[in-house]
Amino acid sequence: MIQDRRHYWRNRGTLTTTCRPAPKGRRTSGDEEDFEVKSPQDVGPVLLLRVHKAPPALPLLLGPLAPDAWFCRSFQLTPPRGSLLRFPAYQWLEGAGSLVLREGAAKVSWADHHPKLQQQRREELQARQEMYRWKTYQPGWPHCLDMETVKDLDLNTKYSVVKSTNLYLRAQSAFAELKIKGLLERKGSWRSLSEMEMVLNFQKTPATEYVFEHWQEDAFFASQFLNGLNPVLIHRCRRLPENFPVTDAMVAPVLGPGTSLQAELERGSLFLVDHGILSGVRTNVINGRPQFSAAPMTLLYQCPGHGLLLPLAIQLSQTPGPNSPIFLPSDDKWDWLLAKTWVRNADFSVHEALTHLLHTHLLSEVFVLATLRQLPHCHPLFKLLVPHTRYTLHINTLARELLITPKRVVDRSTGLGLRGFSELIQRSMEQLNYSVLCLPEDIRARGVEDIPGYYYRDDGMQIWGAVEHFVSEIIGIYYPSDVSVRDDSELQAWVWEIFSKGFLGRESSGLPSSLETREALVQYVTMVIFNCSAKHSAVGSGQFDYCAWMPNLPPSMQLPPPTSKGQASLEGFIATLPPVNASCDVIIALWLLSKEPGDQRPLGTYPEEHFTEEASRQSIAAFQSRLAQISQDIRVRNQGLVLPYTYLDPPLIESSISI
Numbered sequence: 001m002i003q004d005r006r007h008y009w010r011n012r013g014t015l016t017t018t019c020r021p022a023p024k025g026r027r028t029s030g031d032e033e034d035f036e037v038k039s040p041q042d043v044g045p046v047l048l049l050r051v052h053k054a055p056p057a058l059p060l061l062l063g064p065l066a067p068d069a070w071f072c073r074s075f076q077l078t079p080p081r082g083s084l085l086r087f088p089a090y091q092w093l094e095g096a097g098s099l100v101l102r103e104g105a106a107k108v109s110w111a112d113h114h115p116k117l118q119q120q121r122r123e124e125l126q127a128r129q130e131m132y133r134w135k136t137y138q139p140g141w142p143h144c145l146d147m148e149t150v151k152d153l154d155l156n157t158k159y160s161v162v163k164s165t166n167l168y169l170r171a172q173s174a175f176a177e178l179k180i181k182g183l184l185e186r187k188g189s190w191r192s193l194s195e196m197e198m199v200l201n202f203q204k205t206p207a208t209e210y211v212f213e214h215w216q217e218d219a220f221f222a223s224q225f226l227n228g229l230n231p232v233l234i235h236r237c238r239r240l241p242e243n244f245p246v247t248d249a250m251v252a253p254v255l256g257p258g259t260s261l262q263a264e265l266e267r268g269s270l271f272l273v274d275h276g277i278l279s280g281v282r283t284n285v286i287n288g289r290p291q292f293s294a295a296p297m298t299l300l301y302q303c304p305g306h307g308l309l310l311p312l313a314i315q316l317s318q319t320p321g322p323n324s325p326i327f328l329p330s331d332d333k334w335d336w337l338l339a340k341t342w343v344r345n346a347d348f349s350v351h352e353a354l355t356h357l358l359h360t361h362l363l364s365e366v367f368v369l370a371t372l373r374q375l376p377h378c379h380p381l382f383k384l385l386v387p388h389t390r391y392t393l394h395i396n397t398l399a400r401e402l403l404i405t406p407k408r409v410v411d412r413s414t415g416l417g418l419r420g421f422s423e424l425i426q427r428s429m430e431q432l433n434y435s436v437l438c439l440p441e442d443i444r445a446r447g448v449e450d451i452p453g454y455y456y457r458d459d460g461m462q463i464w465g466a467v468e469h470f471v472s473e474i475i476g477i478y479y480p481s482d483v484s485v486r487d488d489s490e491l492q493a494w495v496w497e498i499f500s501k502g503f504l505g506r507e508s509s510g511l512p513s514s515l516e517t518r519e520a521l522v523q524y525v526t527m528v529i530f531n532c533s534a535k536h537s538a539v540g541s542g543q544f545d546y547c548a549w550m551p552n553l554p555p556s557m558q559l560p561p562p563t564s565k566g567q568a569s570l571e572g573f574i575a576t577l578p579p580v581n582a583s584c585d586v587i588i589a590l591w592l593l594s595k596e597p598g599d600q601r602p603l604g605t606y607p608e609e610h611f612t613e614e615a616s617r618q619s620i621a622a623f624q625s626r627l628a629q630i631s632q633d634i635r636v637r638n639q640g641l642v643l644p645y646t647y648l649d650p651p652l653i654e655s656s657i658s659i
Contacts, residue, residue: 047102048100048101048102049087051075052098053070053095054096069092070094071091072093085103086612088101088609088612090608091156092154092156094155101377102377102378105613106380107379109490109491110487110488121490124376125490132145133146134146134369134501138422139426140422140425141358141426142501142503144365144366145369149397150401152397153393153394157394158394163599163658167659174591177202183199183581184585187287187579187581188579189574190583191574193570199548202548202587205548207542207546211548212548215552221311221340221343223453226453226455227456227643229542230351233350234300234448235272235445237265241297244313246299251301253330268447270300270301270302270312271309272300275297275349276295277295277354277431278295279318281420282423284416286412286556286558289579291416292558293415296343296346299311299312312328314340315327316339323564325562332565334568334572335562339562341551341554341576341577344551344553345555349416349420353425354424358429358432360531360536360540361536363437363502363531364392367385367388368388368393370497370498374490375491376490379490381494381525383610385528386608387606387655388528390655392657395658404421412585413555413581415557433510434509434510435510438527439457439464440464455637455645456647459634460535462633463603463648467526467530468526470619470620471526472522477613477619481518482516491515499511500513512524532657533654533657537654538647538648540657540659541594541647544593544594547590548591550577554578556578557577558576558578558579596658600654601654602650603650603655605624627650630650
């Protein structure tokens with residue numbers, strides 16, 4: 001957390017101060033100091049605290065080594081009469097600059113009556129709106145921060161030196177290892193499945209080894225729709241789609257005697273995963289070769305008794321017919337495995353473009369920007385949400401530099417490329433609904449409340465409940481009624497900006513453009529916190545686990561989907577998988593994106609004390625206790641699982657999207 005050439009400090013006891021390194025000896029990177037300054041006279045009641053930082057005393061002599069950046073933690077003022085006043089800061093000062101701070105008690109807009117305090121709120125927001133501007137990165141995408149590179153970011157949004165250095169070193173070591181093995185620049189196909197183990201061995205984990213051992217099994221294939229990388233698509237099937245003509249004869253070997261498709265539909269034991277959004281999407285060219293995509297439908301069956309989920313049938317397009325056969329578990333081994341692998345490729349595309357990039361990274365950037373632009377530091381919602389904004393602008397700006405830009409990883413090594421990703425996001429934005437972002441509503445809408453062994457749902461609902469209870473307590477402290485919600489102009493501006501910039505003003509999204517009640521505010525804020533933390537952990541932390549063995553989640557396919565049965569073979573299967581260099585390019589990226597490079601802050605940890613009131617601090621402590629109990633329950637359950645589900649264990653959930 002300590003950043004190069006920057007000092008941490010707090011000041012006690014004065015109304016104004018000039019901060020520079022103390023004169024006693026030379027200060028070095030990462031020094032932390034307390035300063036105490038006494039005011040020569042009583043200035044009366046304190047409205048604001050202005051802190052000024054002068055430039056370094058010897059900038060010409062010290063040059064870039066001058067300790068020019070200071071991180072101001074907090075200030076305490078002890079007046080001649082009255083109780084101690086706390087002024088939270090938690091902001092960087094670089095060069096010559098000033099901070100204007102208020103006493104730490106949170107205040108909504110309608111609670112500030114003094115003209116100078118109202119003016120200070122307006123000036124603070126005006127300055128931040130000048131600093132954090134919106135732009136359109138791609139047509140039809142949520143708007144984002146108007147910055148070209150991470151070098152342009154201010155210190156309050158940049159990675160720490162520790163985090164930047166760790167990420168850089170991890171990337172260099174990964175590229176070096178695969179380059180030494182001769183894989184990173186090899187444009188041809190893999191020679192064999194066993195050769196792919198060279199990448200798997202690059203960074204083994206218990207999860208990657210389990211995937212390698214079980215990737216061909218039907219039960220594991222089906223389980224990934226519950227607890228794998230993309231556990232948000234599966235839904236209960238009450239009626240077979242007309243364009244998916246599965247028959248009783250096709251599935252009888254799995255269903256067994258004495259039942260039928262209609263009986264199982266009525267019983268609620270059939271589930272569908274539909275990747276139809278991929279239909280007709282543009283595909284990429286890799287190493288001069290066109291790539292291919294499918295839009296499959298997968299029918300799954302929950303076995304009676306033990307509740308095991310198994311695949312029943314797969315159709316690789318949205319248009320049935322002679323050239324789009326329905327693949328079955330009773331088919332030839334390579335026909336069936338190839339069909340399942342096409343589904344896994346479709347899941348890769350939908351996960352990376354929509355579940356991960358759009359639903360967490362891009363929408364969370366909207367939440368972060370609106371928070372910085374519309375809520376002053378003294379606002380209770382800013383204090384509540386600021387831990388969930390940490391480093392998000394940095395990682396998303398870095399992604400626009402290195403991942404989702406022409407000739408970079410997505411464009412050069414995935415089957416859809418940047419154009420396909422962009423088209424997919426545009427399609428999804430036209431369909432995106434508020435309920436998808438609210439876990440309880442999403443679970444109900446998909447009809448998966450009671451399917452056993454769905455740990456994403458179980459753990460996610462526990463965390464949603466803990467966050468919701470915590471948010472409800474905080475909202476109850478600062479908003480005494482529904483009217484107080486409606487009258488908070490800053491809150492309403494925040495909600496409107498998210499609606500207009502994030503959801504592009506689409507009323508059909510169901511996302512509110514204003515909030516009228518405390519209940520609606522609690523749900524909305526819970527949604528923001530959950531998607532900025534737990535949801536991202538669930539769909540981001542396992543990327544390397546499930547992709548390290550590339551045939552389980554291929555990022556591209558070099559041959560078109562099969563149009564008949566009986567033609568597949570081991571050689572054809574390998575030839576369909578992505579080339580060596582593209583495989584390695586994507587796997588390295590997912591390895592980097594699956595693990596926080598140090599400087600972490602798990603959900604529920606608050607080293608920066610923005611709230612100073614006792615009631616809020618008690619709510620924080622209660623929230624931490626709930627998360628600790630959830631973690632204990634998850635770890636006890638995981639002891640009995642052959643593949644533990646850890647992605648929603650609270651100590652492993654980062655508070656914000658920072659990788």
